[in-house]
Amino acid sequence: MxxxxxxxxxxxxxxxxxxxxxxxxxxxxxxxxxxxxxxxxxxxxxxxxxxxxxxxxxxxxxxxxxxxxxxxxxxxxxxxxxxxxxxxxxxxxxxxxxxxxxxxxxxxxxxxxxxxxxxxxxxxxxxxxxxxxQLGERPTDTLKAWLLERDWHEQAVEHPMELTLAAEDPRFAWVRGIARYQRSASRERRVLWLSSAELLSYSSRVL
Missing domain, CATH: 3.40.50.10730 (Urocanase like domains)
Known part of the structure; x- marks a missing residue:
């Protein structure tokens, strides 16, 4: 990676x-x-x-x-x-x-x-x-439980701006704001969380 x-x-x-x-x-x-x-x-x-x-x-x-x-x-x-x-x-x-x-x-x-x-x-x-x-190499139990509740899994996504996310969704701020704080990051790809259903839907649109 x-x-x-x-x-x-x-x-x-x-x-x-x-x-x-x-x-x-x-x-x-x-x-x-x-x-x-x-x-x-x-x-x-x-x-x-x-x-x-x-x-x-x-x-x-x-x-x-x-x-x-x-x-x-x-x-x-x-x-x-x-x-x-x-x-x-x-x-x-x-x-x-x-x-x-x-x-x-x-x-x-x-x-x-x-x-x-x-x-x-x-x-x-x-x-x-x-x-x-104190954060180590692995996510805390709090974060793991939060992601599990939402069925969110880390994915590398092409063209993330095409995703439809509500403004109150925490992923909205991430997708639209991370390039400001990491100029070296590609604007065409983002690492973010997607649910299993979202991943299937998104994949069917971009393939």
Whole structure:
């Protein structure tokens, strides 16, 4: 599988982990910190779910690469800058992804001192947050149950814009928005979830 689709799969899973817990993340802050945080796909996933995301990563090259690909809206070097940008977008209920290119431990310590409290911390136990979520290589039971309930299965789909999806369907935001946050992704193919019936119907139209 190409690197492009590995990133899409990882981001789709992150998106699923969010929306399976809360349909909308508008006005909420998700934080991740540590090596690989910027390139995890969490930023794009959070923004597509409507929320704001702060990614704390000391790897300058990874942060710059994610910014070039569209996965990060702003790159800053201090927590003060990050909070200033995020505060306004949270208040306005608009999605935003900010990468803080700084050492993790001092940044987390400063967050605690300033009383910053995230709604969700992902793979970052030291982040002050209402809820912590540790993600491994496999989907959580919450996500698996959510997909099973809908009979949704991961598929690579050609011409995804031809799919008829309701605006409230979480796949609607994914199909139409992921290219903004992953410019390297093909606009003609998407990894997304389809039910067994949808897959049969879609296949019959495009073959």
């Amino acid at each position: 190409s690197q492009e689709f590995q990133l899409q799969r990882r981001t789709l899973r992150m998106y699923g982990e969010l929306v399976s817990r809360e349909p909308s993340w508008v006005g909420k802050l998700v934080v991740s910190a540590g090596a690989g945080a910027a390139a995890s796909g969490l930023g794009a996933a959070t923004a597509l779910a409507g929320g704001c995301c702060l990614l704390i990563d000391a790897d300058k090259d990874a942060v710059r690469g994610e910014y070039r690909d569209g996965g990060v809206d702003f790159v800053v070097n201090t927590l003060d800058e990050a909070l200033r940008v995020l505060k306004n977008e949270l208040r306005q209920a608009r999605p935003l992804v900010v990468a803080l290119n700084a050492e993790v431990a001092p940044s987390l310590s400063e967050m605690g001192e300033r009383g910053v409290l995230a709604d969700l911390a992902v793979n970052a136990t030291g982040v002050p947050a209402n809820e912590h979520l």
